[in-house]
Amino acid sequence: MDPKLTERVKLTQNKLRKRTISAILQEFDQKMMKLERSKREEKYAKMSETPFSFFRGSAYLFYFDVSREWFPYHTPGNRPTWIQGDLHFENFGAFRNERGTLVYDVNDFDEGYLGSYLYDLLRMSVSAILVARSKGLSHNSQIQTVESYLQAYSKQMRRFVKAKDDPGTYSVDIEQAEGLIKKLLKKLQKRKEQHFLEKVTALVQEHRQFATNEEIVSPTEEERHALLEAWPEYLSTVAASGEEQLRHFQVKDVAVKHGSGTASIGLDRFYVLIEAGEGEQGEDDIVLEAKEVRVPIPAYYMPYDENFWSMFEHQGKRVTMTQKAMHHEADPYLGWFSIGERQFYVRERSPYKKRLKLEAIETTGDLLAITATMGRLTAKLHARADADVAQGILAYHSEVEIVKAMGDDEEAFCTFIAQWAMAYADSVEQDYGLFVEWLVGRKKPSVT
Structure with a gap:
């Protein structure tokens, strides 16, 4: 040719x-x-x-x-x-x-x-x-x-x-x-239980709060207010009620997380520090991750399933239930909530999470x-x-x-x-x- x-x-x-x-x-x-x-x-x-x-x-x-x-x-x-x-x-x-x-x-x-x-x-x-x-x-x-x-x-x-x-x-x-x-x-196995907690938080006058850096920043007052206002909806999805449980999920601090993933860029992500226990200096506090989620990409190409969408209209619920279905043990902190039209799911940010490089x-x-x-x-x-x-x-x-x-x-x-x-x-x-x-x-x- x-x-x-x-x-x-x-x-x-x-x-x-x-x-x-x-x-x-x-x-x-x-x-x-x-x-x-x-x-x-x-x-x-x-x-x-x-x-x-x-x-x-x-x-x-x-x-x-x-x-x-x-x-x-x-x-x-x-x-x-x-x-x-x-x-x-x-x-x-x-x-x-x-x-x-x-x-x-x-x-x-x-x-x-x-x-x-x-x-x-x-x-x-x-x-x-x-x-x-x-x-x-x-x-x-x-x-x-x-x-x-x-x-x-x-x-x-x-x-x-x-x-x-x-x-x-x-x-x-x-x-x-x-x-x-x-x-x-x-x-x-050698990692301490508090490894991640100590990495992302600091003690300020004996009160634990998030330590800010390039990836973890303080929320605006509007962001903080919106998350706290939506928190009761999350608590209802994890069936948290009663004085003891509500104290366990008490929000101590909030941060905005940047710099994760590639496909997730543009989606809001919060770190939420909860009370979880009464240990000294908040050593038993737990960090939850609240991540914004949208309609899954495969949905635009796969056949429409009315039963699926009727059950999982909330995208946070869809992600949560997917994880519960696929994992042999379900994270007890899995739940979801909405801020306006944006939908989020919540999970524990494991202190042992690590990817093989x-x-x-x-x-x-x-x-x-x-x-x-x-x-x-x-x-x-x-x-x-x-x-x-x-x-x-x-x-x-x-x-x-x-x-x-x-x-x-x-x-x-x-x-x-x-x-x-x-x-x-x-x-x-x-x-x-x-x-x-x-x-x-x-x-x-x-x-x-």
Whole structure:
């Protein structure tokens, strides 16, 4: 083909794709999220760091693409799974559950919704490949990385169906963990109960309050008043009543939290210090996190479910119930409230919360062990969030429907998704380049 014609074809392809990226960014971030320009610039700066950062911050582009593709392993439309909705490598982490046990699990449920289980697997598979590429791993090692995840998912899901494991009690603690995850949990064992409390608060005339810095700032009087006015609504969602319980949830101080995540930029987030006990110098105080949440991204691409929306019209309730459905132990502080038209959910800010740093991953073996654990945990999420759970809304067992959809040929299932994920990771890297070009173009002064 004529080199000039070849170049024109490439330019046209890139131009059309860049228009798609631009249109989706503007539709979601500007029109729907109503992010101020400064917030959009902050978000896009984070997204421009690496292809993985771009992937993390553009879930709407991912769903735009995959919801238009045909896949052979979807569950039937009338048998959806309660999915996490934004499953990627950095949404797993270590924390202490409500029984006091250190575990490794998923720690973000903001995008929880009903849809095919496959969307969680596809998004997670692509993220695993992007992480593998960031570590400079070979093509074969990248394939191994995602197949390790998928095989572990498939095998664990089949164990749930055969009742060899119970999704209601399945967990990855220090005993079950291996490799870097085990090392992470052991390190957290040495952390003091007051670690996070001492990190974000200070004693002022024997009264504990938040210590302000670049990320934690004092609220305006309007913000403080709005949160305190909404607090009784939160207390009703955690069934807090009576003098002792109300004293436990007494608000001692409030702060505004900045600088978290990529997709969350533009959403308000508060830290709330509550009394919790009567220890000296507030050493048993607890920090709660109240985070603004909106309609989940998958909802714009998945079939509308009237039953789901009638139960979870409040987005804070949706996130709260998603976490309760997917975790083996429910945070007793989970609840929700509204400030005007904005909706929030509340959870405890665990003093033991810690993510596995990508820099700690040094070998292919490290990564394979990690993705295998993530695969088993993903199976647990999907298998738990059905009729087995008191809060569930599905009248069937998700694990049964998923195993039917995967079929008997596990190797074919894993190979298909792994090969697709490799191809889509290539597209993400190309989109990342187009996104950076688009970002630069937006900053250039217009010629008059």
